[in-house]
Amino acid sequence: MQKNGASAEPEEVFEDTLAPEPEDQLEPTDEPVADEAVAEGPEPEGQDAPEAPSSQDVPEPDESSAAEIKVERVEEQAVEAPLDPETIIHDPDEGRISADAAIAPKRTPGVIHTEHEAEGRNRHAVVYAFANQKGGVAKTTTTLNLAVAFAESGHRVLCVDLDPQGNLTMSQGIDPDKVEKSMFDVLVHRVPIRDIIQDREIDIAVASIDLAGAEIAMSTMIGRERSLEKALDEVADDYDFVCIDTPPSLGLLTVNALTAADKVIVPVQCEYLSMRGLVQLQNTLEMIRENLNPGVVIEGILPTMLDSRTVHAKEAVEILEENFGDLVFKSRIRKAIKFAEAPVRGSSVLKYDPKGNAAEYYRDLAKEVLTHGAS
Secondary structure, eight states: OOGGGGGGSOHHHHHHHOOOOGGGGGOTTTSOOOHHHHHTOSOOTTSOOOOOOOTTTSOOOOHHHHHHHHHHHHHHHHHHTTOOTTTTSSOTTTTOOOHHHHHSOOSOTTOOOOSOSSTTOOOOOEEEEEOOSSSSSSHHHHHHHHHHHHHHTTOOEEEEEOOTTOHHHHTTTOOGGGOSSOHHHHHHSOOOGGGGEEESSSEEEOOOGGGGGHHHHHTTSTTGGGHHHHHHHTTTTTOSEEEEEOOSSOSHHHHHHHHHOSEEEEEEESSHHHHTTHHHHHHHHHHHHHHTOTTOEEEEEEEESBOTTSHHHHHHHHHHHHHHGGGBOSOOOBOOTHHHHHHHTTSOHHHHSTTSHHHHHHHHHHHHHHHTOOO
């Protein structure tokens, strides 16, 4: 009679038939090894294995104790693997943060960060190009002050000066004629953009007069329209926003900016002649979408240098809203002498006159852009 059927027989019959055959005694999973075998040490090489002890030397196991041993071994095998205190025994809410804390900016503005905060937290920068082929419409003023307004709210911001005049660079107290390397070297000689970034109110990739020859130097380069896009790829996760100041033209430098941009902000002086160039800019953007950057969109049209005392300025804003509707920002940048004084001090208007109306204009614009944009 087999052991599996012992439960159906009287106890004395089970004890008579329980003694296993000698071959069974060698199985390490069923019975412990005898103390004598352990004391003898390892088996000499080349000799036959010793005979298993007879049934007289091995005490007959009790039915209840044998069952308990097997149950304990099964439980040990089932529990041992998954019970890792580092992965199992912990609070399921440990390490979680609130939704507000997750979306809040974490890094100090004005610092170049080369390491990511944590796995899964890498954030690709949103790139804004400030473009209008007409000069004198406050592109540079808007680029700098909106970027500083972003930084005030705790975001990481990089400004890129792509204008050969270097006005954005000068507005942060940097002499374009004294910089060793500039955006010219980034675009033409493929110098890493980190090498030319300087830390001021915000990080700024500086310009020099050499940029005036960049378009000619890049004319024979393959993929010249994507030079800026490739340069920004290496710092895309170091910043929340990249703001690009473009020259007053629709040449190769502006095309590079529009190709690298996610969104375009168009500063427009509240005068009739300034608005005439918007159609040409829209045509250029359409060509960029078809050939280089399908995802670029106009974030909004920003009325600047508004003098609300004149009828002409009010009519200009009305013409903008009639033709472009929701694309026109609700924010208005009105004329203020502080905009002319701040660059002389090498600072933004938000630092030069933080409590003045001029600073509030750009703080209001930053709130509008950070929420839903012009639309």
